[in-house]
Amino acid sequence: MTVLTIDWILLIEKLALIIIIIFASLGIALYTTFAERKVAAILQDRPGPNRAGPFGILQPLADGVKMFTKEEIIPTHANKWLFILGPGLAMVASLMTCAVIPWGGTIELFERKINLQVADVNIAILYIFAVVSLGIYGIMIGGWASNNKFSLMAVLRAASQAISYELAMGLSLIAVLMITGTLSLGEMVKQQQAGYWNIVYQPLGFLIFFICALAECNRTPFDLPEAESELNFGYHQEYSSMKLGFYLFAEYINMIMSSAVMATLYFGGYDIPFVDDAKLFTSIGNWAALIQVAVILTKIVIFIFVFMWIRWTIPRFRYDQLMNLGWKKMIPLALFNMLITAFIVLLKHNGWKF
Amino acid sequence: MSLLHIFFWFLTALALFSALMVIISKNPVHSVLWLIVVFFAISGHYILMNAQFLAIVNLIVYAGAIMVLFLFVIMLLNLNKQTEPQKHIWLKFSGIIAGGCFLLSVSNVIYNAQNTTLELSKKAVLMGEGNIGLIENLGKKLFTDYVIPFEISSVLFLSAMVGAVVIGKKN
Numbered sequence A: 001m002t003v004l005t006i007d008w009i010l011l012i013e014k015l016a017l018i019i020i021i022i023f024a025s026l027g028i029a030l031y032t033t034f035a036e037r038k039v040a041a042i043l044q045d046r047p048g049p050n051r052a053g054p055f056g057i058l059q060p061l062a063d064g065v066k067m068f069t070k071e072e073i074i075p076t077h078a079n080k081w082l083f084i085l086g087p088g089l090a091m092v093a094s095l096m097t098c099a100v101i102p103w104g105g106t107i108e109l110f111e112r113k114i115n116l117q118v119a120d121v122n123i124a125i126l127y128i129f130a131v132v133s134l135g136i137y138g139i140m141i142g143g144w145a146s147n148n149k150f151s152l153m154a155v156l157r158a159a160s161q162a163i164s165y166e167l168a169m170g171l172s173l174i175a176v177l178m179i180t181g182t183l184s185l186g187e188m189v190k191q192q193q194a195g196y197w198n199i200v201y202q203p204l205g206f207l208i209f210f211i212c213a214l215a216e217c218n219r220t221p222f223d224l225p226e227a228e229s230e231l232n233f234g235y236h237q238e239y240s241s242m243k244l245g246f247y248l249f250a251e252y253i254n255m256i257m258s259s260a261v262m263a264t265l266y267f268g269g270y271d272i273p274f275v276d277d278a279k280l281f282t283s284i285g286n287w288a289a290l291i292q293v294a295v296i297l298t299k300i301v302i303f304i305f306v307f308m309w310i311r312w313t314i315p316r317f318r319y320d321q322l323m324n325l326g327w328k329k330m331i332p333l334a335l336f337n338m339l340i341t342a343f344i345v346l347l348k349h350n351g352w353k354f
Numbered sequence B: 001m002s003l004l005h006i007f008f009w010f011l012t013a014l015a016l017f018s019a020l021m022v023i024i025s026k027n028p029v030h031s032v033l034w035l036i037v038v039f040f041a042i043s044g045h046y047i048l049m050n051a052q053f054l055a056i057v058n059l060i061v062y063a064g065a066i067m068v069l070f071l072f073v074i075m076l077l078n079l080n081k082q083t084e085p086q087k088h089i090w091l092k093f094s095g096i097i098a099g100g101c102f103l104l105s106v107s108n109v110i111y112n113a114q115n116t117t118l119e120l121s122k123k124a125v126l127m128g129e130g131n132i133g134l135i136e137n138l139g140k141k142l143f144t145d146y147v148i149p150f151e152i153s154s155v156l157f158l159s160a161m162v163g164a165v166v167i168g169k170k171n
Helices: A008-043 A059-069 A080-099 A124-145 A149-180 A185-194 A203-216 A241-266 A277-284 A286-311 A319-349 B003-024 B028-048 B052-077 B089-115 B135-144 B147-170
Strands: A106-109 A112-115
Touching: A008 A059, A008 A080, A008 A112, A008 A241, A008 A286, A059 A241, A080 A124, A080 A241, A106 A286, A124 A149, A124 A185, A124 A241, A124 B028, A124 B052, A149 A185, A149 A203, A149 A241, A149 A319, A149 B052, A185 A241, A203 A241, A203 A319, A241 A286, A277 A286, B003 B028, B028 B052, B052 B135, B135 B147
Parallel strands: none
Antiparallel strands: A106 A112
16 A cells, blocks of 8 residues: 555645634634624613623633533433434534635745635535535434424424525525626635626625525524524523533524625625735735735624624514515515526627627 | 545445445434435545536535425424334335345446446546536536436426425315
8 A cells, every 4th residue: 555645735734724714713603692792782772791801801701611511411302312413513514614715815824825715616605505505404403302392393493494595595696606607706706806796796686695694594583493482492492501502603603604605705705895906915915815814804794793783673573474585575586686687697698789 | 545545435335334224223313314424425426526516416405405304204293113104014025126126237237337348438437537527517518418308307397396386285
């Protein structure tokens, strides 16, 4: 057996990048929980968490310690392995998305060009779609394994909601793909750097995508799987300790990742607005890449704020309203958007002649 | 033994093992979960053959949508060992015979593929090469050479959808 031919330096480089991105997303998610409580407090005209550290800045750490030290309970009639597998799957599926998101341009370190994207695969957007559709398993398995009828009801709701809104999401994506002509996220960002952001061409598509992203993340007004007034607590009712923490955390990571995808698809990704990125790279080198990372993070933070703003402003839908919106409004609208886009793209291909 | 081979054998073992577990598992929910693992392993094989589009669509359609619906129905009906209908012994025999016939024909095809003189079919699998599986080439092939079968299958899907709506409207 010969020695495996692997580019070890590339492997180490990618591994380091993966570790940095995962820890960064975990850290951001930690402080997103804090931000959520602060935003809620501001919208409801109250101070919010302010005991741990200055302005309550250590609150998420305190929450984490609380979660870890609580007693872990596995119900007697629960399916033990699946009960443990559920939160883990939810977490893995939400973290998997970050592999294909371009977080910035290239950095030059030790005479190597490092792309700030873990995997620039040419089917990136389909990969994201696959991971999103797998995300539902964490909830389904966990809820079913708890052997509790309220959890089961929540799971059924979650699954049907996810499937319904995935359709409209996919249809609104097709319009973007027709305009850019590529499935690679890195290529899409480069196109948007050269021309206008996709939001200019696809305002309706973005609106549909945004609403579907809310539904996929189980955020208000689509948080029916955790409607506590109807279902006690939702699919994680039987969970305690860090397993519950994983479910709550996965929701925040999902929010970050869907914000990153929206920023990449419609708002130019890491493109610095009103600045020619290529010129910036020749003048300040690596710093330009870091500025780009800061820019995409800013876009993500803005999206997360909008998510929270919506959560603390709009009440929850009723279940039939949710289904009506998904199937009778979102899908026809997305189809309409797709047809119009296809028509215009075809016209442009023919040189604006019929 | 290259990295490609190691991946191939690992995925093959994983696919066979989880396919067996699908049949052996007593709990229908476990069966569905093992079946999802099978789909992942097969998608891995597709990626090794450079058919990325097929791999990811396999995951989206089968693992992401159809298996969710399977799980949905099983959870909704709360199937378990007690409520499972007892199958007649003849049904089991016919299942074994049908499966055996399928195995025979597949192994025959593989055996013949090794014996033919054609250069291409000497290799059972083209690993890590060829670009017909890339989305651009696949799309061009589908909409030029195979446009009629493609459109006919889409009509088939449409008729299935219409049928589902008609059945749903009855109640």
